[in-house]
Amino acid sequence: MDWIQILSNTASSILSPATIGYALAALGLAVHFGYAGLLNMGIAGFMAIGAYGYAISVLSFDLPWWLAAIIGLAASAVFALILGVPTLRLRGDYLAIVTIAAAEVVRLLFLTTAFDDVTGSADGLSGYHGSFREANLLPEGTYGIGPWTYSANDWWVRILGLVTLAIAVFVVWTLMRSPWGRVLKGIREDEDAVRALGKNAFSYKLQALVLGGVLAAAGGIVYALPSAVSPGVYVTSLTFFVWTALLLGGAATVFGPLLGSLIFWVLQTFLSNFLPALVQAGVLPFMTQIQAGTLRFILVGVALMLLVIFMPQGILGNKKELTFVK
Amino acid sequence: MRSPSPVVVHPPGRMIRLLGVILAVTAAMLGVFALSASPAMAAEGDPYRISGNVQLDGEPLEGVELVIDGPGGKQTVETDENGQWRVSVPEKDEYTVTLDEDTLPEGIAVVDPEDDSPNEKEVTVGAGGRVSVNFFIGEGERNVTSIWDQFVQRTVQGLNFGLMLALAAIGLSLVFGTTGISNFAHGEMVTFGAVAASFLVSAGSMALPLWIGLPLAVVLSAGLGLVLDMGLWRPLRRKRVGVVQLMIVSIGLSLAMRYTYQFFIGGGTTQLPYASAPKLSFGPVQLSWIDIASILISIVVIVGFALWLTRSRLGKATRAISDNPSLASASGIDVDYVVRVVWIIAGGLAGLAGVLYAYYRPGIKWDMGAQILLLMFAAVTLGGLGTAFGALIGSLIVGVIVEVSGLWIPDDLKYAGALVILIVILLFRPQGILGRRERIG
Numbered sequence: 001m002d003w004i005q006i007l008s009n010t011a012s013s014i015l016s017p018a019t020i021g022y023a024l025a026a027l028g029l030a031v032h033f034g035y036a037g038l039l040n041m042g043i044a045g046f047m048a049i050g051a052y053g054y055a056i057s058v059l060s061f062d063l064p065w066w067l068a069a070i071i072g073l074a075a076s077a078v079f080a081l082i083l084g085v086p087t088l089r090l091r092g093d094y095l096a097i098v099t100i101a102a103a104e105v106v107r108l109l110f111l112t113t114a115f116d117d118v119t120g121s122a123d124g125l126s127g128y129h130g131s132f133r134e135a136n137l138l139p140e141g142t143y144g145i146g147p148w149t150y151s152a153n154d155w156w157v158r159i160l161g162l163v164t165l166a167i168a169v170f171v172v173w174t175l176m177r178s179p180w181g182r183v184l185k186g187i188r189e190d191e192d193a194v195r196a197l198g199k200n201a202f203s204y205k206l207q208a209l210v211l212g213g214v215l216a217a218a219g220g221i222v223y224a225l226p227s228a229v230s231p232g233v234y235v236t237s238l239t240f241f242v243w244t245a246l247l248l249g250g251a252a253t254v255f256g257p258l259l260g261s262l263i264f265w266v267l268q269t270f271l272s273n274f275l276p277a278l279v280q281a282g283v284l285p286f287m288t289q290i291q292a293g294t295l296r297f298i299l300v301g302v303a304l305m306l307l308v309i310f311m312p313q314g315i316l317g318n319k320k321e322l323t324f325v326k
Numbered sequence: 327m328r329s330p331s332p333v334v335v336h337p338p339g340r341m342i343r344l345l346g347v348i349l350a351v352t353a354a355m356l357g358v359f360a361l362s363a364s365p366a367m368a369a370e371g372d373p374y375r376i377s378g379n380v381q382l383d384g385e386p387l388e389g390v391e392l393v394i395d396g397p398g399g400k401q402t403v404e405t406d407e408n409g410q411w412r413v414s415v416p417e418k419d420e421y422t423v424t425l426d427e428d429t430l431p432e433g434i435a436v437v438d439p440e441d442d443s444p445n446e447k448e449v450t451v452g453a454g455g456r457v458s459v460n461f462f463i464g465e466g467e468r469n470v471t472s473i474w475d476q477f478v479q480r481t482v483q484g485l486n487f488g489l490m491l492a493l494a495a496i497g498l499s500l501v502f503g504t505t506g507i508s509n510f511a512h513g514e515m516v517t518f519g520a521v522a523a524s525f526l527v528s529a530g531s532m533a534l535p536l537w538i539g540l541p542l543a544v545v546l547s548a549g550l551g552l553v554l555d556m557g558l559w560r561p562l563r564r565k566r567v568g569v570v571q572l573m574i575v576s577i578g579l580s581l582a583m584r585y586t587y588q589f590f591i592g593g594g595t596t597q598l599p600y601a602s603a604p605k606l607s608f609g610p611v612q613l614s615w616i617d618i619a620s621i622l623i624s625i626v627v628i629v630g631f632a633l634w635l636t637r638s639r640l641g642k643a644t645r646a647i648s649d650n651p652s653l654a655s656a657s658g659i660d661v662d663y664v665v666r667v668v669w670i671i672a673g674g675l676a677g678l679a680g681v682l683y684a685y686y687r688p689g690i691k692w693d694m695g696a697q698i699l700l701l702m703f704a705a706v707t708l709g710g711l712g713t714a715f716g717a718l719i720g721s722l723i724v725g726v727i728v729e730v731s732g733l734w735i736p737d738d739l740k741y742a743g744a745l746v747i748l749i750v751i752l753l754f755r756p757q758g759i760l761g762r763r764e765r766i767g
Contacts, residue, residue, distance in 0.1 A: 039570065086753040092570055093508045094711075097703050098752055101745040104700055108742040236696070240577050247574070287589075294589045301582030308574045309567065 001281050006273040011147040013269035019261055020161035021047075021223030026246040026257030027168055028215030034251035035176060036208035037188030038088070039096040043216050043242050045103025048234035049076045050217025051224035052110055052119065058128040060118055065132035069221055076217030077210050079106075084209040088202055100236060111231040119231075126228035129153075154226065161222040165258070168215050173254045175211075184208055185252075237297075244304045250314030252321050259315060271296040372398065374451045376421060377412035378459040380405045382434060387463070391429045396421030404429075418451045423459045436461045473733065475610035480729040482611045488705075488725020489624035490686055491698065492718045494679035495705040496631065497551075497672030499717035502706070503648030504661075504668050505559065506569040510576045512702060513695030514583035515554075515673055519547040519680025520690045521587055524596055536599060544677045551673020554579075555666050563665075580696070588692035595689035598681075602688070620682045627678065628718060631671075635714055644668060648713075701728065701741065704748035710758030719759060 013019060025047055032040040053072030057063045063071070087098045113121045138152040150158065175181050186194040187201050195201050223233075241264070249260025275292035278284050284292065313319050376394060380387045386409025394401045397417040405411045415421060425436055425445040436445040449457050498512045520543075526532045527539035534542070558579070562572060603614040635641035643664050646654040655661045676695075683698065684690045705724045709716025724744050731743040751758070 039573075087749075090752060090756055093573060094707075094752060094756060096508065096573065097700075097707060098749055101700050101704065101748050105742045105745045105749075108739055108745075112736055112738045112742075114736045114739065237581065240581055243574065243577070290592070291589050294585050297585040298582050298589065301578045301580070301585065304578030304581065305575050306578075308571050308578065309562065309565075312571060 001277045006270065006277060008147040009273050010266055010270040013265045014262060015148055015150075015158050016265065016269075017157050017161055017222055017226050019265040020158070020165055021219040021221075022242060022245050022261035022265060023165055023258045024161075024168055024219030024222060025216045025242045026219075026249070026261050027165075027172060027254070028212035028217075028219065029242055029246045030251055030253070030257045031172060031208055031212035031215065033246070034253065034256075035181065035184050035188065036205055036212075037092070038205060038209060038212075039092045040099045040209070040212070041096040041236075041239055041243075042083070042099030042101075042103030042106075044234045044236065044238040045099070045106040046076050046079065046213045046216035047220030047223065047238065048103070048106055048110060048231075049079050050220030051229045051234075052125070053217070054221045055125040055128045055224065055229045056118055058131065059125060065128075065135060068128075069218075072221050073214045073217050076213045076220075080210040080213035081206070084206045088205045088209065100239065103234070103239065104236065107231055107234050110234070120229075122231065124228055124230035124232075132156075132225070157222070157225045161225070164218055164222060168218065169254055169258070172211075172215075176254065180204075180207075240304070241300065244300055244307070247304070247307050247312070247314055250317030252318075253314070253316045256314050256316040263315075268296060268300075271299070372414035372416045374415050374418060375412055375456045376415055376423065376449060376451065376459060377410065377456070378423070378461070380409045380411070380425070380461065380463060382431075382463045386410070387430065387434075389429060391426040393424045393426065394421055395424070415451060420448060420450050423447045423449060425461050430463070434463060436463055476733060477730065478610045479612065480733060481726055482613070484726035484729030485722065486613075486617055486621050486624075486725070487686060487729060488722035489621060489628070490679050490682040491701060491705055491725050492628060492721035493624055493675045493682070494698070495702045495709075495717040495721045496628070496714050497675040498702050499706045499709070499711065499714055500644065500648075500668050501672050502711055503713070504644060504651070504665050505563070505572075507559070507572045507576060508569075508703075510573065510699065511554075511580040511583060512672075512676060513697070513699030514580050514587070515547065515550060515676035515695065516680040516683060516698065517584070517587055517690075517692065517695035518550050518673075519543055519677025520598075520684040520694060521591060521680075522546045522677065523598060523681045523684065524591075524690045527599060528596070529599075540681055543681055544674050547677020547680070548670045548674030550677070551669040551671070552666065554673070555669035559669065560662065560666070563662075580699075584693055584696055591690070591692055593692065595691045597689055598684050601685055616685050620685060623678070624682065627675070631675070632715070640664065640667060697741075700748075701744055704744050706758075707748055708751050708758055710760040713758070713760045716758055716760035 025043055028046065029040060029043050032038045032043075050072040053075040054065075054068045057068035057071045058065060083099065083102055087095055090098065109115070110119045111121060112119075115121070119125070133153050133156070136152055136156040138155055140152050142149055142151050143155055144150055176184075183194060183199050183204055186197075186199075187204055191201050194204075220234075245260040245264040246257050247260070248256075248263055249258065250256030272293060275284070275295055276289040279287060279289050279292045287295070307314070313321070378392075380390045380392075386405070386407065388405055388407050388409065390405045390409075390411075392403050392405075392411055394403065394413050394415070396415065397419045398415050401413050401415075403411045403413050423446070427435055427445050430436075445461065447459055447461070449459050451457050494512065494516050497515070498509060501507055501509050501512070523540055523543035524531075526534050526542055527536055532539070558575075559572075562575065567575070600616055603616045605612040605614050635644065643654065643659045644667070646657075646659060647661055647664055651661060680695065683694065687694065701724055702721075705720035706717050707720070708723060709718065709720030724747075727747060728740050728744045732740045735743055
């Protein structure tokens with residue numbers, strides 16, 4: 001068994017665009033669920049709109065990458081408004097069903113062959129790296145040490161991803177300490193009480209939905225930046241994985257989503273290297289390498305159940321500030 | 327035979343880029359054609375080849391006529407006993423291949439949702455000099471079928487699908503009504519029925535006869551409901567875990583079960599016996615005996631269930647708990663026992679739906695239940711969360727909408743249509759058709 005390779009891949013995933021993308025999406029979900037108490041089960045839809053908005057803007061309209069990214073974020077904000085205006089008055093589990101259905105509709109619209117020219121249907125989109133890589137400030141070459149050795153283009157994705165994440169964390173951290181954030185948490189705990197104080201709860205929830213949606217779209221863009229946009233990514237499983245990452249770190253915290261995504265991806269990468277290696281070494285004679293790859297998703301499901309039952313506040317969360325109030 | 331056109335047709339994009347070249351080539355060709363007395367005829371000795379394969383579900387179709395038109399003239403060819411055909415053509419150029427649908431067997435057509443005339447294809451003989459053309463052949467409506475006949479056929483299909491969906495949705499609705507769980511793992515309970523059936527009746531494993539194997543699969547599914555209640559949901563009820571937490575637990579359970587199926591049966595699709603039974607015609611409607619059996623079984627089970635729910639003591643207790651759990655408990659109903667029965671019934675109905683869905687799709691796949699989970703939610707919400715009869719009506723509406731909407735929107739968007747309706751319904755009547763207003767809270 002090649003331990004060096006396994007550990008190197010695992011360590012490398014700490015800085016992978018997937019981890020950063022998940023962290024941004026989970027942070028958005030923290031705004032939705034952790035702070036505003038909105039059961040958004042359609043985070044994959046927000047990520048898809050961000051990624052497709054970016055890719056389509058570059059490929060179909062020849063826009064520069066930064067404008068394309070802004071369009072991706074704006075499209076997600078519009079989606080949040082369209083989704084939020086009619087549904088935010090609904091009770092929690094209704095909202096969950098509506099958001100998961102809306103995310104599926106979004107995915108099916110990107111998947112259908114009817115818009116093949118724009119969306120690439122089942123093949124997805126790729127080849128939108130031109131202007132993004134031209135804007136790279138790093139000269140050609142490879143940089144870094146040990147497992148974190150990447151090419152200039154790979155570093156460019158990671159640097160921009162980390163900068164975006166830092167800005168997002170700062171914004172959420174500041175907002176949640178502001179009066180606005182306190183009202184939001186108040187709505188989560190007791191909407192009627194906040195309304196009795198004269199606050200427009202609906203408007204606050206809508207603002208939270210838009211803010212979280214934009215963060216999730218940023219996560220979708222970072223996730224798609226290094227390679228391609230594929231409709232097979234934005235399935236409901238993606239939503240559930242982001243939820244797992246969020247609940248692992250702590251829903252009502254700013255750094256919980258980051259920690260959760262990090263642990264999620266480090267474990268995923270480790271298992272995806274370690275389990276097939278075990279099979280190859282003959283330690284797990286009753287399964288094939290493909291089955292070993294599937295096993296880690298089973299473990300995600302089991303982990304999600306155990307988390308919610310035994311540690312609903314997550315690693316960084318405060319047990320007194322349980323978000324499952326209703 | 328038509329004389330060949332001397333003008334070379336290129337796509338417009340290339341036209342602009344290669345304008346000069348093309349002009350020169352065209353002029354040269356005009357000269358060549360002017361010189362040669364006889365038109366270039368397609369012959370066996372021609373250097374380039376267009377070929378293809380006509381198959382239906384892997385079975386070759388013999389004697390299907392195809393017409394290939396383009397430079398070198400029109401050629402007609404029939405498929406051989408292996409379903410293969412080939413023609414030789416003189417030019418590397420564009421050809422039109424038309425499949426004569428009248429020579430296909432009854433009820434079979436070339437299907438391609440993207441294309442208005444799917445039996446006609448443009449091909450370009452490229453640099454390799456060889457090109458193959460394949461048509462999507464399937465059971466479908468030919469363009470000659472009137473829209474009304476298609477409507478009737480799709481409505482009947484939709485009712486079949488809706489009844490099957492109802493079996494699953496009733497369980498989902500009952501569980502929600504009695505325990506408050508929005509059970510995202512219900513799709514996996516549907517898949518379980520199909521996987522169990524496959525295990526019991528497939529030639530490769532137990533190979534039981536259908537009449538033992540399929541009911542046994544339903545019994546096993548009911549057992550799954552019991553096991554889940556005893557092993558997971560009852561302890562959580564004891565722990566007084568909130569409904570939102572329960573919902574997320576069910577999501578985790580759904581992931582774990584779904585990937586467990588993939589672990590054991592892989593990512594491919596397997597079929598139950600008789601999955602491709604021949605279709606019988608009833609006027610415009612085409613159904614196989616499997617479809618008819620599926621409809622009859624669904625109706626019998628649903629009627630039986632309705633009688634149980636309205637007439638039996640246990641059924642009445644179930645409705646009482648759906649209405650008000652604390653009051654039901656206070657009036658001496660053993661809530662825990664009734665909820666366990668509800669889980670058993672929900673599991674059994676979901677398993678039956680899974681078996682029928684495996685025939686309807688057709689095929690068994692690890693995520694088949696997850697594919698219709700949202701349609702079940704749509705059906706349940708449409709009818710009114712927590713009401714069993716609402717789930718039935720909602721399912722029938724969703725089933726018919728999914729199938730009939732395929733007449734106007736691409737087939738790969740038909741599920742999206744039903745989900746949009748779910749969202750719209752929640753906007754205007756969130757309590758559903760049969761629900762009461764107070765439930766939305």
